[in-house]
Amino acid sequence: MSFVTCDLCDDNADIVSVVTGLHWFSYGGRAAFGGEIVTVKCFEDNSRVKEHLGTDGKGKVLVVDGGGSLRNALIGDMIAENAVKNGWDGVIIHGACRDVDELAKLDIGVLTLGCVPIKSVRRDEGQLNIDITFGGVTFRPGEYVYADNNGVITAPRALL
Numbered sequence: 001m002s003f004v005t006c007d008l009c010d011d012n013a014d015i016v017s018v019v020t021g022l023h024w025f026s027y028g029g030r031a032a033f034g035g036e037i038v039t040v041k042c043f044e045d046n047s048r049v050k051e052h053l054g055t056d057g058k059g060k061v062l063v064v065d066g067g068g069s070l071r072n073a074l075i076g077d078m079i080a081e082n083a084v085k086n087g088w089d090g091v092i093i094h095g096a097c098r099d100v101d102e103l104a105k106l107d108i109g110v111l112t113l114g115c116v117p118i119k120s121v122r123r124d125e126g127q128l129n130i131d132i133t134f135g136g137v138t139f140r141p142g143e144y145v146y147a148d149n150n151g152v153i154t155a156p157r158a159l160l
């Protein structure tokens with residue numbers, strides 16, 4: 001998938017929403033990624049993230065509202081490798097990751113607010129496919145998200 005979010009914004013100004021006010025770091029081997037939105041809401045517990053990236057993700061992006069916590073990592077190289085195997089286009093986490101040198105070698109987008117060496121807890125908590133909001137944008141399951149080094153945008157329908 002080859003695109004630039006700036007062009008998608010210019011060409012679809014009437015329907016795109018633009019995430020603002022957040023500083024993203026791109027850790028995955030794929031800088032530009034996008035697809036249908038699947039959401040997880042959790043806090044310092046990556047049970048739903050691990051579980052869902054273990055299912056078919058072709059044409060999809062997992063968007064995670066981790067409450068902005070940088071205290072533990074919601075994804076690392078093992079979970080990300082599994083996501084690649086299952087065809088996920090990318091993961092956007094309002095929270096942290098770890099194993100960043102390994103993530104850079106994987107053919108998947110991984111955008112987070114930062115990294116931290118410690119893994120998250122797993123108490124089987126977290127919600128799947130509910131509307132989540134950060135950076136002024138509500139991510140709705142079934143809508144579309146596109147991300148690159150310029151930022152993150154959403155649209156109610158596929159733009160590519």
Ligand SMILES: O=C([O-])CC(=O)C(=O)O
Binds near residue numbers: 046075119
């Ligand atoms: O297992 C975890 O929770 C995170 C991690 O380190 C990995 O995905 O390799």
